[in-house]
Amino acid sequence: MNSDLSSYFPIALQFILAAGFVGLTMFVTHVVGPNLRTRKKLKPFESGINPSGNARQPFAIKYFLTAILFVLFDVEVIFLYPWAINYRELGVYGILTMVIFLGLLLSGFFYIIRKGALDWDQ
Amino acid sequence: MNVLLTLSIAATLALFFGVLRLKNLATPVIVIGLLASLVFNAMEWNNTTSIFNDMMLYNNFTVAFASVGLFITLILVLFYSELSAKHEFHLPEILAIMLFGTVGGIVLLSFRNMVMLFLGIEILSLSYYVLAGIRKQNVYSNEASLKYFLMGAFSSGFLLMGIALIYGVTASLNLNEIAGYVNNAKGIVPPYFLVGVLLILSALLFKVAAAPFHFWTPDVYDGAPTLITALMSSVGKLYSFGAFVLLFNSCFIPLIADWEVILWIAALLSMSVGNITALYQKSVKRMLAYSSIAHAGYMLLALVGINNLTSGSVLFYALAYALASVVSFVVLYIVRDKKGSYDIASFNGLAQKNRMLAVVFTISMLSLTGIPLTAGFFGKFYIFNSALQSGYYWLTAFAVINSFIGAYYYLKPVVAMFASKSDEEITMPALSNSLLILLGILIILIGALPGFISGVI
Numbered sequence: 001m002n003s004d005l006s007s008y009f010p011i012a013l014q015f016i017l018a019a020g021f022v023g024l025t026m027f028v029t030h031v032v033g034p035n036l037r038t039r040k041k042l043k044p045f046e047s048g049i050n051p052s053g054n055a056r057q058p059f060a061i062k063y064f065l066t067a068i069l070f071v072l073f074d075v076e077v078i079f080l081y082p083w084a085i086n087y088r089e090l091g092v093y094g095i096l097t098m099v100i101f102l103g104l105l106l107s108g109f110f111y112i113i114r115k116g117a118l119d120w121d122q
Numbered sequence: 123m124n125v126l127l128t129l130s131i132a133a134t135l136a137l138f139f140g141v142l143r144l145k146n147l148a149t150p151v152i153v154i155g156l157l158a159s160l161v162f163n164a165m166e167w168n169n170t171t172s173i174f175n176d177m178m179l180y181n182n183f184t185v186a187f188a189s190v191g192l193f194i195t196l197i198l199v200l201f202y203s204e205l206s207a208k209h210e211f212h213l214p215e216i217l218a219i220m221l222f223g224t225v226g227g228i229v230l231l232s233f234r235n236m237v238m239l240f241l242g243i244e245i246l247s248l249s250y251y252v253l254a255g256i257r258k259q260n261v262y263s264n265e266a267s268l269k270y271f272l273m274g275a276f277s278s279g280f281l282l283m284g285i286a287l288i289y290g291v292t293a294s295l296n297l298n299e300i301a302g303y304v305n306n307a308k309g310i311v312p313p314y315f316l317v318g319v320l321l322i323l324s325a326l327l328f329k330v331a332a333a334p335f336h337f338w339t340p341d342v343y344d345g346a347p348t349l350i351t352a353l354m355s356s357v358g359k360l361y362s363f364g365a366f367v368l369l370f371n372s373c374f375i376p377l378i379a380d381w382e383v384i385l386w387i388a389a390l391l392s393m394s395v396g397n398i399t400a401l402y403q404k405s406v407k408r409m410l411a412y413s414s415i416a417h418a419g420y421m422l423l424a425l426v427g428i429n430n431l432t433s434g435s436v437l438f439y440a441l442a443y444a445l446a447s448v449v450s451f452v453v454l455y456i457v458r459d460k461k462g463s464y465d466i467a468s469f470n471g472l473a474q475k476n477r478m479l480a481v482v483f484t485i486s487m488l489s490l491t492g493i494p495l496t497a498g499f500f501g502k503f504y505i506f507n508s509a510l511q512s513g514y515y516w517l518t519a520f521a522v523i524n525s526f527i528g529a530y531y532y533l534k535p536v537v538a539m540f541a542s543k544s545d546e547e548i549t550m551p552a553l554s555n556s557l558l559i560l561l562g563i564l565i566i567l568i569g570a571l572p573g574f575i576s577g578v579i
Contacts, residue, residue, distance in 0.1 A: 005312070111137060115141055
């Protein structure tokens with residue numbers, strides 16, 4: 001078994017290349033590009049809307065909860081795609097597995113609803 | 123495997139009973155689940171089974187540690203559902219998370235693969251992060267949860283880095299293959315393997331709350347709800363030490379010369395930092411938090427000179443410490459519920475008003491000190507014996523001196539209970555009352571007949 005540090009040389013090379021690329025492009029753009037600073041250009045980009053107020057202020061936990069739950073269910077849906085593509089090959093076994101998976105997912109969804117996590121008015 | 127399944131199913135059922143307006147069923151389901159898993163666990167005795175292609179191995183070591191963990195969790199669930207239920211809107215969730223934490227703990231006691239070590243630590247810690255912050259309206263509880271989470275995330279990072287380095291050297295995550303590599307290397311391994319061991323060591327020292335990785339302990343133990351602190355300090359320590367012993371016993375013994383120095387410095391620091399800082403505490407809860415650091419130090423003593431006595435002595439000590447710490451935190455909870463403060467002064471005159479509470483609390487304090495005829499004495503005895511077998515004479519002497527320091531602050535609330543007067547009545551619910559008596563009797567019984575437990579593994 002080769003456990004020399006030298007076997008990690010490609011990884012180190014990768015690191016050096018990645019860091020080098022970032023450093024080089026940043027250096028080149030700063031040197032080559034025109035250096036025109038205006039107030040509008042230095043403002044944070046907010047999809048064209050003028051930013052207002054301080055970003056570090058507390059906001060309702062409801063947004064956070066909804067976002068997290070969205071991510072959860074959104075990611076779970078990704079598992080449906082490979083199943084849809086291999087639907088014929090997987091056959092009955094695939095259907096049973098997915099029924100269990102979706103059943104667990106649905107019961108989680110049921111739990112969230114009953115717990116009132118998506119109740120916006122509370 | 124049955125144990126893990128039973129626990130998970132019981133916890134999930136409890137969650138659903140909680141939202142289905144069947145809240146009263148949640149506690150019975152949890153209790154039945156714990157009892158059933160105790161039975162399944164006992165059935166695995168002398169019946170070594172490998173789970174998921176050597177990912178886990180359920181052997182006698184696991185059974186012994188897990189039965190202590192399950193028993194203490196059961197006791198705490200009963201206490202929680204009787205004492206705290208009236209304050210608690212989320213009782214089913216809390217009990218369910220306690221069970222999920224136990225699942226993580228049992229993974230930690232049976233892992234045979236580094237991935238399972240990481241998974242176990244994460245399941246256990248994530249449950250504890252949530253439990254520490256379960257009082258959502260209380261700032262101290264929030265602080266405890268956030269601090270524990272941030273520090274715990276860093277220590278998990280250390281653990282992963284260590285695992286990655288060891289994988290880089292041995293090309294395997296399986297403990298048997300890592301052990302094979304270490305044995306073949308005959309004490310000469312690449313330096314980055316040692317760095318890996320060091321990183322894993324620091325992550326585990328963090329989890330058992332040993333100095334110099336103890337800084338989270340006082341704040342987290344102080345801020346978390348008292349009964350949750352009891353859980354973290356008793357079974358949390360048990361599981362983490364189980365993982366510690368399991369990993370070092372199976373893999374890193376040939377490299378002992380490289381890590382024992384670090385371990386004995388950690389043991390020395392934990393004992394002195396824990397005991398000396400505890401001397402200055404006015405709040406009993408904080409004092410017990412520092413004492414838990416000191417106890418981690420005593421338990422590390424058994425690991426320093428790792429030998430065939432280590433797992434038995436760590437198990438015995440963890441059981442003795444868990445019993446005493448559960449009793450002391452529960453009594454503290456009751457006293458604080460009545461008096462509204464964790465100060466030593468809250469204990470004034472307790473002996474006059476509720477003799478049973480005072481006597482049980484005294485027994486637990488004596489056990490934490492290590493007075494003969496309590497479980498704590500034989501816990502220390504076996505630990506010191508294990509360290510002496512490996513030739514750590516002066517370290518053991520230092521630990522004995524530290525036990526004497528401990529006696530001073532453990533007896534402070536005891537003196538307050540018996541010496542002063544008070545006129546407030548303290549009444550106890552029936553179940554908790556009998557459970558406390560049971561625990562008190564157990565501490566004395568184990569102290570009088572230590573052979574029952576010590577010969578097990």
